[in-house]
């Protein structure tokens with residue numbers, strides 16, 4: 001009997017394997033991963049200094065432990081090079097593996113800015129444990145870090161690195177941090193609180209060039225300003241990893257297109273996690289992965305199950321300014337109603353009839369998270 005093959009050992013790949021095993025202990029299972037195959041929580045990469053974790057202590061389980069836990073074969077450091085859906089086969093270089101079902105849990109890739117300058121190739125980004133190990137080795141003994149991008153990941157790294165004693169500068173084309181998640185009042189509070197722990201902002205501008213300057217770099221901005229830094233971290237966003245699926249002829253939109261049963265456009269091929277677009281939704285966060293894993297685990301065990309998503313607020317790991325966001329599905333469907341105090345901003349996104357469609361809470365207002373979440377409509381009912 002051919003195995004169920006899962007490509008990817010991130011939260012999506014390993015969690016669907018765990019969910020399958022709760023219901024089916026027998027089906028042969030093969031997990032293939034291009035990376036180390038250690039089981040770790042990716043969100044912990046952007047607050048590892050605060051939580052006193054290192055690349056060595058971040059994995060909750062080492063790759064060697066996973067076959068025993070999952071009753072599966074696990075092949076780390078193994079890259080799948082092609083998929084042949086008609087033959088139910090994948091290729092790993094010259095090797096061919098036949099699957100009964102194929103699960104694509106491929107994750108996302110960093111968006112790379114077209115940067116110029118003699119040190120443009122020294123810009124780092126973090127989207128895996130291996131990336132993080134490289135980053136930590138690079139910043140060790142250094143003092144100043146420029147972060148490109150004031151979105152969720154950029155702000156989290158800014159807080160974490162600043163707390164660890166680094167001099168942090170953040171650059172973003174937007175005029176406030178978390179521009180897509182917070183109305184201006186919430187962005188202003190987050191900006192001020194991060195400033196209070198030493199973060200410097202360069203907002204409303206972009207990076208024009210990164211050039212070598214001694215052991216570090218000189219960052220030149222589009223507005224003409226320039227400053228020196230030891231290390232540059234790019235956190236300008238992620239996009240679903242779709243090349244493998246596209247080459248196999250699967251339907252791709254923003255991500256690998258799947259229905260509510262997480263089925264892609266070829267028989268016996270499914271996708272979930274950061275690589276997938278579920279009924280038009282690309283949601284690169286942990287909670288959607290947990291819901292999708294449960295549904296797909298059941299489906300693979302022979303109980304076809306559609307995924308549903310409740311409201312899933314995201315906690316932004318900026319302890320300098322506690323922040324929780326539940327962005328509205330459609331930013332045109334309502335307006336923000338903002339109540340701001342000294343250390344707190346409560347922003348409710350309401351439709352014309354006053355129905356709550358989303359929220360953004362900063363500071364003390366985060367205490368209202370549970371009560372407000374109950375009022376939100378499901379993301380996918």
Ligand SMILES: Cc1cc2nc3c(=O)[nH]c(=O)nc-3n(C[C@H](O)[C@H](O)[C@H](O)COP(=O)(O)OP(=O)(O)OC[C@H]3O[C@@H](n4cnc5c(N)ncnc54)[C@H](O)[C@@H]3O)c2cc1C
Pocket residue numbers: 007008009010011012013032033034035041042043044045046078079080081105106107108126127128153241244272273274275283284285286287289314315316317
């Ligand atoms: C720094 C950071 C902080 C975050 N913080 C939060 C947070 O606070 N809250 C939250 O909800 N979300 C957060 N996220 C997002 C969340 O971590 C991701 O949504 C989630 O981890 C994605 O899991 P995944 O399994 O889909 O992808 P990944 O973890 O990227 O796993 C993809 C896997 O596929 C493998 N792979 C890819 N291509 C191939 C191939 N051709 N052959 C073999 N293997 C392949 C990779 O090696 C990897 O094992 C954060 C993300 C980052 C980067």
